[in-house]
Amino acid sequence: MKNEMNVNDFMQGIISKNPGELAFHQAVREFVENVIPFINDNTIYIKHKIMERIVEPERVIMFKVNWVDDAGEIRTNRGYRVQMNSVIGPYKGGLRFHPTVSLDTLKFLAFEQTFKNSLTTLSLGGAKGGSDFDPKGKSDNEIRKFCECFMLELSRYIGPNLDVPAGDIGVGGREIGYLFGHYRKIKNEFTGTITGKGTSWGGSLLRPEATGFGVIYFLEEMLKKINTTVKGKTIAVSGFGNVAWGAVMKATELGAKVVTISGPDGYIYDPDGIKGEKIDFMLELRYSNKDIVKPYADKYKVKFIPNKRPWEVPVDIAIPCAIQNELGKEDAQNIIKNKTICVVEGANMPCTIDAIKLFHEAKILYAPGKAANAGGVSISGIEMAQNSLHLSWTSEEVDERLKQIMKSIHDTCVKYGNEQNGYINYMKGANIGGFVKVANSMIEQGLV
Numbered sequence: 079m080k081n082e083m084n085v086n087d088f089m090q091g092i093i094s095k096n097p098g099e100l101a102f103h104q105a106v107r108e109f110v111e112n113v114i115p116f117i118n119d120n121t122i123y124i125k126h127k128i129m130e131r132i133v134e135p136e137r138v139i140m141f142k143v144n145w146v147d148d149a150g151e152i153r154t155n156r157g158y159r160v161q162m163n164s165v166i167g168p169y170k171g172g173l174r175f176h177p178t179v180s181l182d183t184l185k186f187l188a189f190e191q192t193f194k195n196s197l198t199t200l201s202l203g204g205a206k207g208g209s210d211f212d213p214k215g216k217s218d219n220e221i222r223k224f225c226e227c228f229m230l231e232l233s234r235y236i237g238p239n240l241d242v243p244a245g246d247i248g249v250g251g252r253e254i255g256y257l258f259g260h261y262r263k264i265k266n267e268f269t270g271t272i273t274g275k276g277t278s279w280g281g282s283l284l285r286p287e288a289t290g291f292g293v294i295y296f297l298e299e300m301l302k303k304i305n306t307t308v309k310g311k312t313i314a315v316s317g318f319g320n321v322a323w324g325a326v327m328k329a330t331e332l333g334a335k336v337v338t339i340s341g342p343d344g345y346i347y348d349p350d351g352i353k354g355e356k357i358d359f360m361l362e363l364r365y366s367n368k369d370i371v372k373p374y375a376d377k378y379k380v381k382f383i384p385n386k387r388p389w390e391v392p393v394d395i396a397i398p399c400a401i402q403n404e405l406g407k408e409d410a411q412n413i414i415k416n417k418t419i420c421v422v423e424g425a426n427m428p429c430t431i432d433a434i435k436l437f438h439e440a441k442i443l444y445a446p447g448k449a450a451n452a453g454g455v456s457i458s459g460i461e462m463a464q465n466s467l468h469l470s471w472t473s474e475e476v477d478e479r480l481k482q483i484m485k486s487i488h489d490t491c492v493k494y495g496n497e498q499n500g501y502i503n504y505m506k507g508a509n510i511g512g513f514v515k516v517a518n519s520m521i522e523q524g525l526v
């Protein structure tokens with residue numbers, strides 16, 4: 079038996095077994111670059127073939143979704159659920175409705191989710207699902223119909239102790255309502271099979287805010303380590319969806335100034351900071367189903383920079399909250415040139431491998447999404463706990479738990495990511511910290 083693994087050989091195997099799945103290759107590479115050196119020092123994981131096993135989804139479900147649009151036309155979309163790993167708890171992860179969704183996207187997201195969920199301290203396995211359905215330009219009626227047809231299929235594969243979906247890009251409170259309502263009708267029972275529910279029907283207080291708030295709590299911990307705070311900092315945020323909204327709200331509350339948000343159409347620059355009713359307006363932008371941010375610039379008379387990303391704006395902190403690979407090499411060069419202190423991922427895998435390399439070389443603090451954006455799924459886990467107890471906790475209680483969880487994730491990153499020169503490699507810390515719990519459980523449970 080070989081008792082040493084090699085990153086490039088391992089990646090060759092991944093590429094030939096999963097041809098064309100570029101996002102999945104990227105997520106695995108980011109992970110194994112940290113984890114393979116670690117397991118070469120801890121060969122029990124090699125003996126148990128953990129790496130070969132951990133990259134294989136336990137189950138992949140793919141189905142067609144037929145529905146009828148407002149014009150009476152039949153439409154066909156693809157639906158998916160990738161159940162990656164259930165060794166530490168029932169499958170858990172969001173649903174994404176976006177035209178870029180493919181099996182590749184969902185495999186990368188389910189892989190990331192597995193280690194993110196492991197970091198939360200809760201008992202949650204990893205999964206992800208969704209569809210290439212594009213909510214942009216759809217009527218409320220079409221969105222509801224699509225959700226119902228999607229759930230008709232998905233309902234066969236999920237359950238409160240099996241797999242508990244939630245939201246992600248394109249799936250917010252409204253879609254969760256339609257999905258849950260239909261699931262309940264199909265199953266004829268009321269269970270906590272979906273999280274992100276409305277607070278009057280089993281949802282947790284603070285779940286909508288949790289991902290963005292968690293990002294800022296994590297950022298506070300990072301800044302504490304270098305003896306500073308969020309207060310007084312200037313921040314660039316990308317995206318304008320759920321994560322961006324929560325992050326802008328919490329950062330502003332803690333005394334920072336967020337000067338940008340963005341959409342596929344470009345970004346807005348608001349030198350006074352996005353605060354008060356402007357934060358509420360972000361919700362309106364989202365519910366308009368138009369997927370553009372320009373109306374913010376029109377309404378508040380600020381600059382709109384079309385077809386560009388906000389990473390050229392000089393700020394202290396950059397928080398990408400939009401989508402995978404939205405921050406590349408050139409953006410990273412701008413960020414470094416502008417002397418930004420840290421980059422915190424609100425989205426899943428928004429920075430490319432090249433960008434991350436540059437951050438590490440420049441010793442800029444960089445936190446990967448699987449650590450920094452874990453607040454959302456954490457409060458989903460707290461929602462599951464409340465559902466099991468048939469109780470609901472106050473927002474203060476939930477907020478306190480969120481803070482504790484984000485601190486604990488930060489501590490894990492420091493434990494495994496502290497380098498000799500005092501620099502904290504959060505990516506290494508998150509990858510190894512997330513891996514150890516899953517891998518040890520796999521060894522303990524036998525050939526799973």
Ligand code: GLU
Nearest residue numbers: 171172244245246455458
């Ligand atoms: N989609 C979110 C994530 O990326 C939340 C998942 C959940 O709450 O299950 O973590």
